[in-house]
Amino acid sequence: MKKSILFTSILCLSLSSQAQKLSNYVIQYNQSFNGNTAANQNAILVYANEKETFVSSAKEMNGQLAPPYERVVVERSGGNALLKIAKLKDGSIILTKDSLALSKQKFNATDETKTILGYPCKKVETSINSNKIEVWYTDKLGVKGAPTELGQDLGLVLEVIRNGNTRTFATKVEKVKTIPDQLRLKGTEKPYDELSYKDLIWKNRFIQIPVFRKESIRFSDGVKSDSILRFANGTVLVKKVKIPKIKTSDNVFVQLVEQSKGDAYDRTGSVFIIPTNKAQSFLDGMKNGMGTLPKYENGNGKAYQGVVKTASFEPIVELMRFFTPFGVKQFNYLQLKDKVWQDSVLYRQDVTELAGMLSEQEVYVGAFIGNYDKNGHEVSVELTIHPGFDAESKGSLKKTMSLFTTTNVMEMGGQEYGSMFDKEKGLTVSFHLDQDAKNVQLRYITTGHGGWGNGDEFVPKENRIFLNDSLLFKYTPWRNDCGSYRLSNPASGNFATGLSSSDLSRSNWCPGTVTPPIYIDLGDLKAGDHTMQVQIPQGAPEGTSFSSWNVTGTLLFD
DSSP states (O other): OHHHHHHHHHHHHHHHHHHHHOOEEEEEEEEEETTBOOTTOOOEEEEEOSSEEEEEEHHHHTTOOOSSEEEEEEEOSSSOEEEEEEEOTTSOEEEEEESSHHHHOOOEEEEEEEEETTEEEEEEEEEETTEEEEEEEEOSSSOOBOSSSTTTTTSEEEEEEETTTEEEEEEEEEEESSOOGGGSOOSOOEEOOHHHHHHHHHHHTSEEEEEEEEEEEOSOSOOOOSSOEEEGGGTEEEEEEEOOOOOTTOEEEEEEEEEESSOOSOOEEEEEEEOOSSSBOHHHHHHHOGGGSOEEOOSSSOOEETOBOBTTBOOOEEEEEEEOOSSTTTTTTSOOTTOOOOSOEEEEEEOGGGGGGTTTOEEEEEEEEOOOOSSOEEEEEEEEEEOOSSOOOOSOOOEEEEEEEOOOTTGGGTOOOSOGGGSTTOEEEEEEESSOEEEEEEEEEEEEEOOSTTSTTSSOOOEEEEETTEEEEEEOOOBOOGGGGGGGOTTOOBOTTSOBGGGSOBSSOOTTOEEOOEEEEEEEEOSEEEEEEEEOOOOOOBTTBOOEEEEEEEEEEO
16 A cells, blocks of 8 residues: 555655656747738737647737737647637637647658758748648747647647748747646537538628518518518518617628519619608608609609608618529529529628718618519618728727619608619709718719610610719720629520520629619819719610610718
8 A cells, every 4th residue: 555655645746746857948939921010910820849739829828909809729649630719709718629630731742941049940832722832941949839730730830931921930949847827728618520620700890780580571461570571562672770889990891682582583772771860751752652752744744752851851872782583493494404593692792981870870781672572582681880991999980971863762661762863863962961072982882674676675875974064074884794603693595695694784783782882073062062974775665665774972081
């Protein structure tokens, strides 16, 4: 019994002595691009000994790094496992572990050598995602480590060069008594497979604002929801959404995913904001009837409801104009050889320029697809806010003013089509600036419609925009790349010519795409009254077929 106790004591002393004999190092790295090293960067710190390696940073060690952030750990004894550990914004810690990752890294040896910080180094090369990577490492310290997971099993990596211009390099190597205890796992981390781990970190890096989740847009009164307002027989969805503060360095995106649930045709769609800064809003017309909104007339005998700004009303602002394809998902059974149809269509657009009307606001966000199908479409919509690459938030967000929107999102609720361009007057709107406006732009979206051979969907037409009776800008909107989206259009008709309907060029839109805005510089505008006019040579009707134009104009200014 005494011998057993004595042996155990000697073993413990031996293990303790081995732990004390471990050589611990800390290596600091900086980064440069094209030879320029930025000041005040967050230095990479690598702590290493013969049994383990930790990749951290100066700000993490000092408690100055805001989540989410990652740490790499290599457990060299017992399997050479690579661990990735992340702290999320809610304070939780997650990890993923791979015992094969390091063995899968492949390098090509070279004969090149050089000395870095007094240590002789060898060079190896590899390629990752078409990026040429050069790695310089030394095996003279008896420890292994690297500033990333790449090269962790080579030796101690002291320099990494990517594509000849991005350099990560050691600035000092120091021997330390111990590795900081704060780097070690506490046993409360939740393990994930690598894909789920990456997804959690990615989603933690930005703000997601869900608006609609797998909601039906169809011509029916049968769909009800407590949180979502539905108008025009279910073809329009509206929801009040709270938006957090948006900094000038942030980027804002809108995203929509669409599938057909029964409608086989290409349809006009829109994600829009309803301004509520005036005495009357578009939402009032939705609730009380479109006839209650201000009407615009051009002399052709028609009244166009809620399409232009007045002293007491602003029309909707389209975040994104999109067009559904021919029956994606629902009609994928219509097979063609060598065609593999898409399961859905993703529409995603940068709308950062409209952040001024979103930041710290509760806004009404709407989604519309014009259709008379009882099964219609299914959509998911979200807004996302992403921190900018420039951490500094300078200046203020752009101010916005909605001038006109002829996209008749209440088409199935009696709103007139945008056919006012059949007269020379076209669309004319007056607006007032309370103070001088600088760096003014017109955010302009335009698409032509009239789906027969001579209709404006298929005939190029010049758009002319006048400011205070002077021609400001003219161009002919046209898309000739529609054939690129054939795999989203399973129900598109095929012609004897070998073309499909979805291949045909159109007036600034294609089935299955977004129509992005253009930005027209207006310079500086003085305080006071101004007018803007849009003229388009709209084609004449043929029988029951007619042409129309969906145009949206929003002022952006300082």
